[in-house]
Amino acid sequence: xxxxxxxxxxxxxxxxxxKSFGATKALINCSVSFEVGKIHALVGxxxxxxxxxxxxxxxxxxxxxGSIKIDGKESFLSSPRESVKQGLVGISQELSLLPDRSVVxxxxxxxxxxxxxxxxxxxxxxxxxxxxEKYDLYIEPSRVVGSLSVADQQKxxxxxxxxxxxxxxxxxxxxxxxxxxxxxQLHNLVHSLAKSGTAVxxxxxxxxxxxxxxxxxxxxxxxxxxxxxxxxxxTKKSLIEGMTGRDxxxxxxxxxxxxxxSEVLLKVKSLSRANEFKDVSFExxxxxxxxxxGLVGSGRSELAHAIYGNRMPDSGSIELNGKEFITxxxxxxIKNGMAMVPESRRDQGLILERSLLENTSLPYLEQFTSxxxxxxxxxxxxxxxxxxxxxxxxxxGLEKEVQYLSGGNQQKVLFARAAMNxxxxxxxxxPTRGVDIGAKQVIYELISQLSKVGEAVLLISSEVxxxxxxxxxxxxxxxxxxxxELKGNQITKSAIMEAAFEQD
Amino acid sequence: xxxxxxxxxxxxxxxxxILLFIVLALTTDGFFTERNLRNILDQQSTxxxxxxxxxxxxxxxxxxxxxxxxxVVSPLFALYVENATGNIFLAVxxxxxxxxxxxxxxxxxxxxxxxxxxxxxxATSFMFFGLGYLISDRSLMRPMGDAYQQIARTKFFDxxxxxxxxxxxxxxxxxxxxxxxxxxxxxxxxxxxEAARLAGVSVSRVQAATFILLGGASALAGIVSSSRSISAxxxxxxxxxxxxxxxxxxxxxxxxxxxxxIWRTVAAAFFLAFMSNGFNLNQIxxxxxxxxxxxxxxxAVAIDSWSQRKNA
Numbered sequence: 001x002x003x004x005x006x007x008x009x010x011x012x013x014x015x016x017x018x019k020s021f022g023a024t025k026a027l028i029n030c031s032v033s034f035e036v037g038k039i040h041a042l043v044g045x046x047x048x049x050x051x052x053x054x055x056x057x058x059x060x061x062x063x064x065x066g067s068i069k070i071d072g073k074e075s076f077l078s079s080p081r082e083s084v085k086q087g088l089v090g091i092s093q094e095l096s097l098l099p100d101r102s103v104v105x106x107x108x109x110x111x112x113x114x115x116x117x118x119x120x121x122x123x124x125x126x127x128x129x130x131x132x133e134k135y136d137l138y139i140e141p142s143r144v145v146g147s148l149s150v151a152d153q154q155k156x157x158x159x160x161x162x163x164x165x166x167x168x169x170x171x172x173x174x175x176x177x178x179x180x181x182x183x184x185q186l187h188n189l190v191h192s193l194a195k196s197g198t199a200v201x202x203x204x205x206x207x208x209x210x211x212x213x214x215x216x217x218x219x220x221x222x223x224x225x226x227x228x229x230x231x232x233x234x235t236k237k238s239l240i241e242g243m244t245g246r247d248x249x250x251x252x253x254x255x256x257x258x259x260x261x262s263e264v265l266l267k268v269k270s271l272s273r274a275n276e277f278k279d280v281s282f283e284x285x286x287x288x289x290x291x292x293x294g295l296v297g298s299g300r301s302e303l304a305h306a307i308y309g310n311r312m313p314d315s316g317s318i319e320l321n322g323k324e325f326i327t328x329x330x331x332x333x334i335k336n337g338m339a340m341v342p343e344s345r346r347d348q349g350l351i352l353e354r355s356l357l358e359n360t361s362l363p364y365l366e367q368f369t370s371x372x373x374x375x376x377x378x379x380x381x382x383x384x385x386x387x388x389x390x391x392x393x394x395x396x397g398l399e400k401e402v403q404y405l406s407g408g409n410q411q412k413v414l415f416a417r418a419a420m421n422x423x424x425x426x427x428x429x430x431p432t433r434g435v436d437i438g439a440k441q442v443i444y445e446l447i448s449q450l451s452k453v454g455e456a457v458l459l460i461s462s463e464v465x466x467x468x469x470x471x472x473x474x475x476x477x478x479x480x481x482x483x484x485e486l487k488g489n490q491i492t493k494s495a496i497m498e499a500a501f502e503q504d
Numbered sequence: 505x506x507x508x509x510x511x512x513x514x515x516x517x518x519x520x521x522i523l524l525f526i527v528l529a530l531t532t533d534g535f536f537t538e539r540n541l542r543n544i545l546d547q548q549s550t551x552x553x554x555x556x557x558x559x560x561x562x563x564x565x566x567x568x569x570x571x572x573x574x575x576v577v578s579p580l581f582a583l584y585v586e587n588a589t590g591n592i593f594l595a596v597x598x599x600x601x602x603x604x605x606x607x608x609x610x611x612x613x614x615x616x617x618x619x620x621x622x623x624x625x626x627a628t629s630f631m632f633f634g635l636g637y638l639i640s641d642r643s644l645m646r647p648m649g650d651a652y653q654q655i656a657r658t659k660f661f662d663x664x665x666x667x668x669x670x671x672x673x674x675x676x677x678x679x680x681x682x683x684x685x686x687x688x689x690x691x692x693x694x695x696x697x698e699a700a701r702l703a704g705v706s707v708s709r710v711q712a713a714t715f716i717l718l719g720g721a722s723a724l725a726g727i728v729s730s731s732r733s734i735s736a737x738x739x740x741x742x743x744x745x746x747x748x749x750x751x752x753x754x755x756x757x758x759x760x761x762x763x764x765x766i767w768r769t770v771a772a773a774f775f776l777a778f779m780s781n782g783f784n785l786n787q788i789x790x791x792x793x794x795x796x797x798x799x800x801x802x803x804a805v806a807i808d809s810w811s812q813r814k815n816a
Contacts, residue, residue, distance in 0.1 A: 310701065329704075331704035331706065333704075348702050349699050350696065351695035352695070354691055354695055362689075362704075369685045374685075
């Protein structure tokens with residue numbers, strides 16, 4: 001490690017640290033050090049050990065062997081409290097704020113200035129404002145946190161960290177929920193934090209982002225460190241190869257051709273829903289992959305949920321297979337050949353504590369049910385098994401709870417569920433969020449297969465590459481409206497971004 | 505290590521119940537006798553009837569406090585019909601119907617008006633208790649004929665009909681929960697409501713059905729209890745629901761929803777019954793029973809939350 005240490009002061013260093021969870025080795029003999037004033041990125045597939053490393057720093061987990069030194073002194077980070085005391089704090093994907101309390105209350109929580117037994121609101125506020133000023137990061141202190149955007153909430157959390165005199169901040173996938181201009185703001189902020197002497201550990205799936213903002217990159221694979229290099233020595237290609245241990249190749253399958261004569265499957269006519277989307281019209285042919293790009297909050301998911309029957313549109317109409325389709329409820333839409341892979345697999349997709357079998361067959365139990373025998377488990381089992389095989393889920397038995405599967409395999413469960421319906425229309429909302437490259441490839445292949453057999457796919461994604469790589473045609477949404485329609489070669493990053501950021 | 509935890513979570517209550525049974529059988533005179541065991545079965549029947557369906561309500565992510573009030577009101581209505589018609593069959597049907605109706609009322613408040621189920625059923629409890637005083641004109645009610653007491657007291661193969669009814673209800677509830685589409689939907693709804701909805705499960709309908717079924721079961725339990733005591737009395741007594749909840753929770757059904765099993769509720773009910781029977785037979789001051797019962801509940805819930813943290 002010391003080889004790369006060009007005079008920067010190592011603030012916290014790991015020496016041959018290992019950590020196991022049961023039989024899974026999450027981190028094996030890992031040596032790495034984090035320096036004051038540097039942005040150090042951790043890169044790797046899901047399960048590579050990035051988050052485990054972060055959580056060891058934050059005292060969430062305790063290491064099994066090896067040593068952790070802070071300022072050259074052996075330290076035992078046995079609890080989050082201990083870590084905070086040492087100036088080590090984390091900003092995670094899921095924010096931990098009190099939504100009903102004000103900005104200042106959230107920032108100062110646990111560190112309010114007191115006079116005797118009483119909290120001095122004035123002095124507390126002054127202290128918080130001083131921190132805001134120091135880092136040039138201002139959010140109206142009296143606002144209620146729940147009313148802020150996700151990006152601003154994240155800033156509140158960062159301010160809270162800064163208020164504790166953090167010396168090292170671990171960012172775990174901080175931009176996963178941010179729109180791209182918000183992500184840019186965050187990058188600037190991270191830079192200024194580093195400049196002011198904070199050590200930054202940056203965990204992210206987005207390689208461009210990592211290459212753009214970090215000083216040093218540590219690559220992890222299957223719990224082991226592959227290498228630590230200055231960012232200038234890495235490229236996207238070298239990172240992908242290092243992460244997967246194989247050639248980067250092409251992530252996307254060849255786009256299947258659509259038959260020009262194939263029929264229109266879904267026709268949406270001036271669909272509107274108050275405050276969500278307005279006057280949206282489009283059609284999808286059988287076998288077509290239609291992308292919907294746009295920023296988070298542009299009404300993409302809301303539109304999808306309206307088509308899927310989970311929310312009722314205020315006006316407009318939907319035609320399915322040439323006939324008017326009146327949305328009633330989700331079950332009705334599923335019966336009519338729709339399937340959805342929702343945006344968040346944990347919140348909207350899976351019942352984590354139930355088995356793979358139950359999760360996959362949940363929407364279609366009726367077909368396995370008879371009045372006399374109840375559920376026919378044999379039929380159910382064999383159909384689910386088939387579907388899990390086509391979607392290449394790696395699992396230790398259909399009876400195992402899905403919470404024990406990796407993120408990529410959990411995501412594939414949603415595809416297995418969708419595929420069981422042999423849907424005519426698949427709505428995939430952020431189908432590869434938070435999954436590693438191997439699983440991504442499988443998912444893209446699945447989508448492409450569906451399109452080849454004539455199914456229409458509505459692909460909603462924030463990853464522009466995904467849209468470019470997969471969609472035959474794409475709509476760009478902004479503030480609830482379709483602002484552009486791009487076809488074939490017109491689908492480029494700049495065209496999409498331009499349309500997405502267009503002001504009305 | 506994880507497997508051991510998983511195993512003890514699943515089967516722990518059964519193992520502990522069997523151990524307690526063996527210990528009592530070996531150490532306590534009068535425990536392992538036919539009469540004593542038959543008595544325990546008979547005494548537990550009302551709790552088992554209600555607890556089976558309470559387990560289903562809790563797995564679906566709700567709570568029902570109004571079980572006590574339905575338990576009190578339904579037999580009053582059954583006796584009212586019995587007194588008016590003399591027909592025992594009509595009386596039982598009427599009692600169960602009013603239970604189902606009260607369950608449906610709970611269902612509407614919880615699923616349509618979206619009131620938190622704990623608060624909703626606390627509120628409806630008072631309404632139902634009030635209804636009990638109305639029906640009975642504030643007084644103790646007795647059956648006119650002798651047939652009413654036979655509902656719970658008829659013996660088949662030396663075992664009371666109350667016990668047989670409980671066995672039947674437990675089996676039916678287990679089949680509903682583990683072998684039917686509805687049961688799967690109950691687990692899905694309690695495990696992740698939004699995911700269940702997006703998979704096409706009608707979450708409100710599932711939850712409504714659990715309340716209605718529990719209303720019917722509580723009514724049956726109330727009728728059995730009144731048949732045993734040959735009377736029914738209006739009251740504001742919440743103790744029945746707490747006994748029922750204790751069995752469900754000690755049985756390891758998660759109050760967060762999505763997890764649980766009826767057979768574990770049954771095992772817990774017997775564990776609690778053996779415990780109290782053991783205390784009585786050994787003539788230990790009942791005050792200790794309370795303290796230990798409380799401890800057992802705390803331990804059961806602590807194990808549940810501890811294992812949830814392990815999984816997180």
